[in-house]
Amino acid sequence: MAGNDFTPRMQQIVLALLKEHGPVPVKQLADQIHISKRTVQRELEYIPRALKKYGLTFCSKTGTGIWLEGDRTQMEVLKAELEADDALDVSDRMERQKRLVLEILKDKTLKKLYYYSDIFGVSEATVSSDLEAVKEWFHKYHLEIKRKPGYGVFIEGSERDFRRALRVFIDENIHTEMIQGLYEDRNQSVLNVIQNKSERNIYRILDDDIVKRVIACILRIRDKRILNLTQDSYLGLVIHVAIAVNRIRRQEIIEENPLMADFLQKDQDYDLAKTITKSLEEEFQIQIPEIECAYICLHIKGSKIQQLNIDEKSKSEIEESRELWEVVNEMIDCYNDGMAYLLKQDEEFVIQGLIAHLKPTLVRLANGMKIQNPLLEQIKRDYPAIFERCRNVARVIEERYGYEVPEPEIGFLAVHFGAAEVRMESRKENRRKVNIGIVCASGIGISRLMSSKIARDFSDRVELSVYGMTDLSPYVLNKTDFFVSTVPLKEEADILYVSPLLSDEEMERIAGKVRQCEYMPKKQDNKEFTIQLDQVNFMAVQIKNVIRLMEYHRVDNGITFEELLIAVSEKLASFADRQIMIQEDLMRRERLSSQIFPDLNFALLHARTEGVVKPVFSVCQTKDGTPFSDPYLKGVCVVLVMLVPKDDHEAENSEILGVLSERLIEEEEFLEAVRHGGKEEIRAFVSQYLNQYFRHYLDKM
Template sequence: MRYPTRFPSRRGGDTTEFTLRIQQILSILLRHQDFLHEQQIADELAISKRTVQRELDYITTIIAPYQLTLKRKKGAGLLLTGTPQARQRLADDLNASDRSDWSDKKERRRYLLFELLRDRTPKKLYHYSRLLGVSESTAASDLEALGPWLRKNNLSILKKPGFGVILNGTEQNYREAMRRFISETAPVDKLKEITDPHAALAKAVMNVTDNGIYRLLNSRTIQRIDALLGEMNEPKLRQFTDSAYIGLIIHIAISVERMQQGNVPSDEQFLPLEEDGEDLRLARRILQAIEEEFHLHMPELELSYLLLHIKGANIHYTNVPDETVPTDLNGKKLINLIDAMIDAFDSRQAYMLRCDEEFIRGLFVHLQPAIVRLTNHLNIINPLLDDIKEEYADTFQKSIRAARVLEKGIGAAVSEEEIGYLTIHFGAALERMKGKTAFTRKVSVGIVCASGFGVARLMMTRLRNKLSAAVSLKTYGKGDLTPEVIKATDFFVSSLPLNRPDIDAVRISPLITQSDMSRIQCKIEEYAHIRKQVHREEGEKQPDEFVQELAETHKSAEEIAHILKGYAMYTADASLPFDQAVAWLCGQVAESESQSRQLYEDIMKRERLSSQIFPDQGFALLHCRTCAVSHAAFYTCMPSESSFSDPYFQGVGMILLMAMPAAGPTRLYTDLLGFISSSLVIDDSFNEAVLSRSEGLIRSELQRILKLYFNTLLIKLT
């Protein structure tokens, strides 16, 4: 027999799925016209009464479209009730299933794994042979073939004469195998469509996944847990990505049902409980709520399981504060690991990647839970993996090299799913690098994303590069679409359904296929030839767009003049340690002692986030945003010898200092100083001038590249 078997639903269009065991139980109920005890069904099928009871809730759901009900009477048992016609329709569908076979070896073994995970009581080989409709030797061969999959979760199949066949391993390994099995069998294309995990999530999970597989868990249990977490209204849970939130519900459902079945975990150590941190307090609140909802006593180890899942959950990067900067020892170790990963990814692009604060911060935040997952063998769903491998094949291969560095650093294997997420972060940074010199025009496009800072930036930077001067791009969360934003935007592109009749939106894939690009370009062409409607509130005056562009260009000219006028070359004692050299240089360029201290603190804060020493380029690039300056600034400082002697400098012979004001037009400052930074790599003449240690030559080349930058601004006005 084949599993699962699908039949047209009586509601029309949908399908109902029957496992072999469901078919067997329903066939018995159809044969009897009177009440039947659960134990009688169990005896006939040679299974436990508890296994029968686990199927009953699902049976109640799937017979409803047939206008049949399952009546339960205390002391009497079960009775299938409905018209003779309804009973016959169900019987016909069950008979149709009997004509199926298990010719698909992969599907047969998948079902066998399903049975091993759902029922851990010992079973004779004959039981599985009869269940699959194959010989005992074929069943034995199938069990052997499952070995490699099980070994990834430190499980094995134990066979003992007179005892039977059973899974062997710890409770932790068993639960993680269940999570992995559910993740692997969820249809990826359907998981991509889940956009709101906090609205009827349990229903969404049951609709978008293989119902037969998800019956490892009771659907009613999933629904109750989903409702319970929603009522708790925890801010941290709202930060979870879609797959992380779904995974949390599945994790709790597994724990609840294992406890209800009497499978209390042993005293094995899973994750040491930390001091009373916020994650631990959240885990305690959830566990207490679960105990009250299901009338269970959960052992301390369950708290450890739950804490591990919370720590390993991916979060929405848009909810992470910008000031998140690692300051502890673990943070420093992680930053060093990221540095090594960048070198392994592509040494030629390492400089530009290290200059991308957005990339460094995003990767740092992503790796914290990722390392928890990897070191504890937790699985993660990456519904975009196939698309990433196809659309970003070269970046994916480079990310594999970075993943090998990560593996060595943490002593754990990195799965393809995790490498896919690394590819998103590296890919977004590369797209930003490509788009440094892109121009914009008057068509305004808003990018709306469901979750994930890396994915959002990947969409924006790829569009910016592809569309060049065609558009002005801004990213928004679904809740950011205020009337003001809608008025200022021509149309939106989104990876999720917006269902907003008041806006013009184009639905696209997060990875933006060629077909998506064609639709977007057509829409841009449409709006490029339509006069933009100007929305004015009563009494509100809108500035003329050309006048505004002139003002911005004038401000850029002022900042360029300040940079050129303020530029100077300094010579520092080559023996100074790094921090003292920075403090000395800040004292030279700042106008007061208080400004010098502030500039030093901001530079060192940035240095803690990611090293600004680039020995392969021959210089250290110190840059920060600070209230110690009122205009953009650029300075150089060389050592009194050929290079600084402090090992922290790694032998570099030049310090470059760039600072932008903390207040004011941030995008203008970023574009201007970013152009200087990019020129250090892509403009050989400027790079050679900086390394020549000649103040006159550096000043001359700095003037040349800033004139080039200003010319690009003038072109935008024409």
């Protein structure tokens, strides 16, 4: 295999070069594989010798980059061998430790430290340190990493706990590209599910052939209880069964538990588990014990069904489920009485979240089924108040049905309630005080008592004003959200008629009106003025960003135009997809009409692009102030880049940057600063010209 000649680092570099169709700068390659340029350059010294047996040549050229030359067939052979070796970025300690857990779970038998150090390309001392770091993870599942001096490392614990650790590891790593593909392809042919999938994931625990045949068995069972499982639950079933088959074939059987097996045999889902078991026995020619069948049933019972599709039919079905609604309403009241009303208005929370979650939860609790919650400890640590309130919510279920709700289930409730509370709190940012007018015949006496009662119940949520019948001028009507009146009024306004003593029912009507108004825009006397204020604020923020975020860097004279675009985009965007957008949009604009001005010694590259979210002004000078050597940039010693985001404010942003491009031609001292000045000197000119523009902008408002 290629791994005998290539270190993991070399594998990453060569694989990246094999995927290129021409020279690539070392810096670009280093960023692509997430290691430093210096590390790449150090590893390059050893690559030519390793390539000899494949008849390939390593090439490099200053200012151009590095590449491979040779027979394409041999390149494909090398690529296949390197990919099969499953190279790992050993600099990522957390990823390496996760892989160490994976390797131990793949085979719990005795292994020397050298076995792991060879896999990861690190020292035995590093492996020893990593073993100490992952020991606690295994300990949570009653498994112990044992060291036998002179022999190596092995794992000690029961088969039941070993299976549990496997399941949890899979739960923690369920969201991988291969697993997502497995779910999406579950109604396609089995071969399509397995072939062309990378092995760099948790499936290295299992034998590919076993996984493929297990999928075939499950696909043959067209039971709606399987078809309606959520993505994670379906994938979990496939993996659970594959693990069970793999362990049974190795004669590693879970310890018998007659009570559980007898109990589950009476369950309505046990027949489905038996159907799956029979299919597996025929496929693999093995005998599956009753306890294994019981655990398959347990997995089915503990699985979640897909979220409800909230169409009219689904809503109708939910509305008819009166008991479920009663339970949910009681749970929300118990969570927090003060925010209960708003939580009940959140359809995403009530219907798509809580009700969809509660139905399978009640099934699990009724049958004593357990569920894993890998986020439990994090939820308890990061959101203790929400978790504790959900303990009270769980008591609603316990008191109504007599089920004890375990902490993993409480954790899932906390996820739903916490998400709803965050949504509600985000809406609170827009909440305002509500202006209420209290009206009686004279504006004194009883209206003062009403005002005191309302103020006591709503405190700083409202602003109260007391009026007599003759006080309701157009100004008062315009600024008041609604009126609370004990007398009939002829004015056109939003009015709640109440009794002088304000009953509980009337106070609830007022509360509903307050909740409605505090999320509505405040009444304005001059809407046009507020619009102008918003425009001024927007322009001020954009101008400030251009000045504060101005980029400035210097590059070698020998850099090519294409390399310059790459260097500029890397400075202006953090993510590769946005960098590519910037490069392509600048190149596209340049092809339309070149913006290279050799007579003035500068180039102005500008474009509208989705690669940025704010307007950008960037200066890129040569290091020694002399022109670039690239013929395309002949005579140019500085490149200016101006980028406008593709959004609803293209016109305003273009106008701001247009001021700077105009001043470049008009003001020789600005152009000279751009060509040879330092960052702060250039920024001072930018600030000066945009300051002048903003003052002129205000004068026109």
